Amino acid sequence: MSIEGIAEHLAAVRVRIDAAVARRGDGPPVRLVGVSKRQPLPALDAAAAAGLRDFGENYAQELRDKQQARPDADWRWHFIGALQRNKIRYVVGCALIHTVDRAELLAPLQRRAETTDHVQDVLVQVNVASEEGKAGVAPAELPALLDGFASLSHLRCRGLMLIPPQAEPEQTRPWFAALRRLAEQHAQTPRPHVELRELSMGMSADYEVAIEEGATLVRVGTAVFGPRSA
Numbered sequence: 001m002s003i004e005g006i007a008e009h010l011a012a013v014r015v016r017i018d019a020a021v022a023r024r025g026d027g028p029p030v031r032l033v034g035v036s037k038r039q040p041l042p043a044l045d046a047a048a049a050a051g052l053r054d055f056g057e058n059y060a061q062e063l064r065d066k067q068q069a070r071p072d073a074d075w076r077w078h079f080i081g082a083l084q085r086n087k088i089r090y091v092v093g094c095a096l097i098h099t100v101d102r103a104e105l106l107a108p109l110q111r112r113a114e115t116t117d118h119v120q121d122v123l124v125q126v127n128v129a130s131e132e133g134k135a136g137v138a139p140a141e142l143p144a145l146l147d148g149f150a151s152l153s154h155l156r157c158r159g160l161m162l163i164p165p166q167a168e169p170e171q172t173r174p175w176f177a178a179l180r181r182l183a184e185q186h187a188q189t190p191r192p193h194v195e196l197r198e199l200s201m202g203m204s205a206d207y208e209v210a211i212e213e214g215a216t217l218v219r220v221g222t223a224v225f226g227p228r229s230a
């Protein structure tokens with residue numbers, strides 16, 4: 001896909017999002033996060049010119065470099081990649097970190113956020129299908145992880161995030177529904193600094209299904225930007 005095609009593809013994705021929202025009926029608004037990992041900056045510029053404001057990046061250094069290359073842009077950066085302790089300094093300061101998946105990350109995130117005087121919004125990534133070797137907290141360990149936010153002055157948990165098992169779009173539906181139910185269930189227990197409103201789920205292949213099941217943030221890469229560079 002050429003950079004010239006981005007505006008058109010973005011418009012097409014928006015139409016599909018609106019249609020999925022209409023099928024779902026009542027519910028929260030849906031925000032499109034354009035996943036721009038391994039896409040060149042002119043591609044992001046083209047998407048921004050067509051109205052995109054939320055950009056998702058997987059690699060901490062690439063995120064930092066792109067932010068520094070566009071210091072004046074009013075874009076919201078999302079970190080959606082595997083979060084490593086030694087990369088925390090690159091990602092604190094972005095609009096939303098989607099991938100907090102273990103308790104050990106909370107203290108270093110809090111320290112960095114406090115040092116930089118930034119209250120950091122995050123999502124907790126859940127391994128809903130309990131897949132071996134997959135990132136995400138096990139559903140049974142979610143309450144303890146959420147309890148951990150209580151003592152953290154500079155972190156706010158805004159919701160949950162899911163990368164479902166690889167499958168055809170319709171087959172991912174039960175996992176999306178399971179994440180929504182998990183959020184609804186745990187929202188019953190009030191916890192300081194935790195508010196389970198956002199559900200980050202759905203990618204190019206299955207964002208419409210995710211929206212029908214309650215996604216509030218969809219992470220769409222190739223359907224907007226085309227294939228990524230190697």
Ligand SMILES: *Cc1c(COP(=O)(O)O)cnc(C)c1O
Nearest residue numbers: 035058080203204219220221222
């Ligand atoms: C790459 C990636 C996406 C976007 O994938 P596409 O299939 O290109 O839409 C979404 N979420 C995460 C976590 C990713 O790593």
